[in-house]
Amino acid sequence: MPDDLTPLWISLKTAIAATCFAFLLGIGVARWMMTYRGRARGVIDGVLTLPLVLPPTVVGFFLLLLFGKNSPVGQFLDQLGISIIFTWAATVIAATIVAFPLMYKTTLGAFEQVDQTLLSSARTLGATEWRIFWQVLLPLAYPGVLAGTILAFARALGEFGATLMVGGSIPGVTQTIPIAIFFAAEAGRMGVALAWVLLMVAISLVVIVGINYGDGGRSPLRMRPNPLIVRWFNWVFFGGRNHSGTEDTERRDTSHSIHPFTHSPIHPTELRVKITKQIPGFQLRVKFRTDEQPLGLLGASGSGKSMTLRCIAGLETPSTGKIVLNGRVLFDAEKAINVPSRDRKVGLVFQNYALFPHLTVAQNIAFGMQQIPKPQRVPEVMRYLAMMHLEGLGDRYPHQLSGGQQQRVALARALAIQPDILLLDEPLSALDAYLRSQVERLLIEVLEQYRGVTLFITHKLEEAYRICHSLMVLNGGEIAAEGTREDIFEHPPTFQVARVTECKNFSAAVPIGETHVEATDWGCKLEVIDPVPPDASFVGIRAHHILFLRGTRLSNTFPSWLAMISETQHRVTLYLKLHSPPESAQDYHLQAEVYREKWELMCDRPFPWNVRLDPVRLIVMTR
Structure with missing residues (x-):
């Protein structure tokens, strides 16, 4: 030694x-x-x-x-x-x-x-x-x-x-x-x-x-953090008070609470965006204005939807342009104004929820309540837990919740900062069909009460149609269409917009008259209702608008043969070839959707079946 x-x-x-x-x-x-x-x-x-x-x-x-x-x-x-x-x-x-x-x-x-x-x-x-x-x-x-x-x-x-x-x-x-x-x-x-x-x-x-x-x-x-970390966060967020969410919220004193859906009455509820930003592959260039009615943003992956939201939230900086929310300039490239994200009062719900995994549900919701005195945070959190039907889950951690519960916590956390604008980046995409339906109903209920600006990103037209009054379609970083949900759905102006809005049947088209086009891919001439623009290049029809008739007297009626079918529990998709029998399952022109009850009535009919492409339902589009 x-x-x-x-x-x-x-x-x-x-x-x-x-x-x-x-x-x-x-x-x-x-x-x-x-x-x-x-x-x-x-x-x-x-x-x-x-x-x-x-x-x-x-x-x-x-x-x-x-x-x-x-x-x-x-x-x-x-x-x-x-x-x-x-x-x-x-x-x-x-x-x-x-x-x-x-x-x-x-x-x-x-x-x-x-x-x-x-x-x-x-x-x-x-x-x-x-x-x-x-x-x-x-x-x-x-x-x-x-x-x-x-x-x-x-x-x-x-x-x-x-x-x-x-x-x-x-x-x-x-x-x-x-x-x-x-x-x-x-x-x-x-x-x-x-x-x-x-x-x-x-x-x-x-x-x-x-x-x-x-x-x-x-x-x-x-x-799961150790007890020291838990006590630290409890002190930071709640001043050491209990926040389990198990108490009866109706018996709590909320007289000093701030209503979660209020905003400044000085300026009208309005978002104005005019920005550009270089993105790998294309340049984002958007200009739009919206009010308190929810606006749905549709577009393929990589079209610039999420980048637009991130620029509004201050997480990305546009190259040029201006963003004004309720009269307050959030970004102005010419005047070198770029309000930090933390000061924009933007509630952003991310696609993956982005809940803090080391914090409880209550701590996640309270994270943005720094402006509220600590004694008032507990009743505020309780109210949001009740609003989102999360009573009793305040002390759980995100990984202990279902996907639907996590999404509701993310929504509650975004609303808890009393935002002037609510940005929802595909909030339902990670949920299964049952949970999606539940959260969607809750979201509609919440947005009916919310008085700020709402932007809702989704790639599902049905979600946007149910939740939003107006739609905006992005393609390659630019606005391809904007308007009411009915206009966008019924009259998409271009082939790209129609495809984003889930139209499944397209053919190259050549104008042959004021109200007629030749569908070259389908091998037929079609009558349409509205005047055909001279630059029309496509014609389309939605799958559920195709009609099956007994006779051939009406215009735009053609014989068809069945190439293959695809079934769900409620609907059947029919893949049809016009004019002649198909040579293979992939040899078809149109997809038609019918309810199972109708399919059971028509499945034994002999071929050819007469299908009508209703002139009212045909969509004539530019490229």
Whole structure:
């Protein structure tokens, strides 16, 4: 056994001090690098991680050049009566330099694994970047931060080369365990060296076990925070009060509550948007105006729907243009106005809900209630729980809820900030048919009471038709059509708009008269009701508008044969070929949809079947 245990205490206090410095520097630099997107990012990252790959003696040599008495820094410190080289401070500096890259890279990786949607959600709820860091980012990334801290401690504890060069081997001052091992072995005291080695191995095993227990293989998205974190958030959100949501909300005193659907009466409820933004593949260029009637945004994936919402919410910055909400300018490129997302009073419901996984349902709803005094937050949260039929679920975590319950929590959280505008980004897409129907009915009920602007993104026409009074169709970043839901559905102006609104039957068309076109793909001439525009290039009809007749006296009636069918529990889709029998199941012209009852009545009829393409229902479109 060693006669003197001072190397152990020097090593421990050096490693602890170096870990503290590496912890603070690593977290700060990792947070900055997480958001930095400049061209020098790769170079900066390389410099920060360089001590991880350089030999420790090289690091020690650079420290000698930096702090030596002949260097500018050394001379300045000497004038102050401070000496760094061959002191314990030099040992700490050397250990910090070599431990920092492990702390930095591990923390940066942990930060980058946190879903960025959660940070965006916190911004729309009014949180500052500092609050987001402490209450969202750090709690979610803490397993990785803890692992980085332990790795940094282990690296600092085992540092040898750089420490020896700048700190020397002064017994009782700078002689750490690795240096003691080196000199004991060099002096032939192999037993002493072995004892120090076994001690280092034991400490290293403790570090490895600490990493495993610190992370535990848990995903941050499903973790339940420890009691200290729970108490911290309860104090932040509720002043330590209970928020389980099990109390009878009707007996609570809500006389001081703020109604969730009020807005400033000074200006009319109105959103005006005129922006452009370059997106990979195309340029977003939208200009529209809407009021408190819900506006549905339709379009194929990548058409610019979500980007439009993110620009309104302040999560993305347009290249040019202006956004005005209820008379308040949120963005004006010419005047360099860009109100931060946290100050826009925008309630954004994300497609994946973006609930904070480390917070309870009640804490999620209360996250944006910073302007409400803490004593009033509990009754406010209770009211939103009751409004969304979530009574008794206040203390549950998101992963303990069904998809429909999570969606209702996300909606309650967005409404709880009393937003001037509610942005719904495909809020029903992740739900099954039953839950979708339930949440959709609740959403319609809520929007009937809400008096702010509402934008609703969906790729399902039926959802938009039931929820929204007006529709806007985006295609390739530009507005292809806008108007009432009836106009968009009955009279889509272009082929792209008709396809987005779920029309399934199209044919290239050639105008042959004021009210007639030739459907070249269907091999027939068709009469239409409205005058045919000279640039018409397509004709279409919706699947449920195709009629089956006994006779052929009416116009636009043609013989057809069945190529194949596709069935659901309620409807049957018939794939029909006009004029002649099909040669294969894929040889068809039209898709017709009929209810199962009608199908059972007509399925035994002999072919050909007479189908009519009603002139009133035909849609003539441009490209």
